[in-house]
Amino acid sequence: xxxxxxxxxxxxxxxxxxxxxxxxxxxxxxxxxxxxxxxxxxxxxxxxxxxxxxxxxxxxxxxxxxxxxxxxxxxxxxxxxxxxxxxxxxxxxxxxxxxxxxxxxxxxxxxxxxxxxxxxxxxxxxxx
Amino acid sequence: xxxxxxxxxxxxxxxxxxxxxxxxxxxxxxxxxxxxxxxxxxxxxxxxxxxxxxxxxxxxxxxxxxxxxxxxxxxxxxxxxxxxxxxxxxxxxxxxxxxxxxxxxxxxxxxxxxxxxxxxxxxxxxxxxxxxxxxxxx
Ligand SMILES: Nc1ncnc2c1ncn2[C@@H]1O[C@H](COP(=O)(O)OP(=O)(O)O)[C@@H](O)[C@H]1O
Ligand SMILES: [Mg+2]
Numbered sequence: 001x002x003x004x005x006x007x008x009x010x011x012x013x014x015x016x017x018x019x020x021x022x023x024x025x026x027x028x029x030x031x032x033x034x035x036x037x038x039x040x041x042x043x044x045x046x047x048x049x050x051x052x053x054x055x056x057x058x059x060x061x062x063x064x065x066x067x068x069x070x071x072x073x074x075x076x077x078x079x080x081x082x083x084x085x086x087x088x089x090x091x092x093x094x095x096x097x098x099x100x101x102x103x104x105x106x107x108x109x110x111x112x113x114x115x116x117x118x119x120x121x122x123x124x125x126x127x128x
Numbered sequence: 129x130x131x132x133x134x135x136x137x138x139x140x141x142x143x144x145x146x147x148x149x150x151x152x153x154x155x156x157x158x159x160x161x162x163x164x165x166x167x168x169x170x171x172x173x174x175x176x177x178x179x180x181x182x183x184x185x186x187x188x189x190x191x192x193x194x195x196x197x198x199x200x201x202x203x204x205x206x207x208x209x210x211x212x213x214x215x216x217x218x219x220x221x222x223x224x225x226x227x228x229x230x231x232x233x234x235x236x237x238x239x240x241x242x243x244x245x246x247x248x249x250x251x252x253x254x255x256x257x258x259x260x261x262x263x264x265x266x
């Protein structure tokens with residue numbers, strides 16, 4: 001599992017690649033939580049495109065981050081979710097709980113951040 | 129033609145991936161699609177994770193995994209531990225039921241969803257055996 005973060009004034013982007021499972025979920029939780037604490041950013045956009053394998057422990061870790069962020073008053077969305085992971089999220093009953101978007105632009109528009117990002121950078125592709 | 133793979137290892141988290149990759153590689157020698165092999169990976173991961181997480185508490189124990197490709201080309205995977213067993217199997221298999229915090233109780237649901245059949249036998253104090261069937265692609 002590999003995690004890369006991208007900070008903007010309005011959200012924290014995180015991209016996960018590799019396996020998000022029993023052996024890596026702990027590290028995932030720790031790193032995401034500490035990045036949120038460090039940056040003070042409350043909105044989290046998690047890119048799952050590069051996740052090759054996920055199990056119920058990985059799904060639980062994603063839900064746990066959602067709960068944390070929500071408790072702090074922030075929003076969390078998922079982007080670029082592979083079909084199989086989408087099916088597993090649906091099986092987990094998280095179908096409508098954590099919003100999923102095709103890409104960053106769609107997510108930002110839905111979160112009401114699209115315009116802000118455009119104003120600031122003129123470019124909207126930081127976590128791609 | 130039949131073929132069989134047998135693994136026995138200590139119930140440690142780092143062995144879960146080894147078991148899932150070994151069974152997936154074994155299954156790939158049969159008539160399964162790439163999607164089927166991904167399904168099998170998840171089911172094996174969940175069954176072996178349960179033996180590692182739940183069977184022995186903080187103690188140690190062994191896990192056995194047996195995979196068989198039968199004459200029809202169907203795959204049976206058996207995951208066995210000699211741990212504490214499950215008191216209420218019906219309840220344990222319900223989606224969302226877990227005895228561990230920060231776990232979602234989705235393991236059995238995923239095994240059921242991604243395999244064609246799932247049988248679980250357990251006796252408290254003696255251990256748990258999970259048997260799963262994946263039919264070859266028609
Ligand atoms: N091999 C096992 N030995 C003992 N208990 C088990 C075993 N497998 C499952 N269980 C029990 O069944 C429950 C449900 O399992 P599962 O659906 O995989 O959810 P989770 O692992 O997230 O708790 C577990 O919380 C545990 O109490
Ligand atoms: Mg489980």
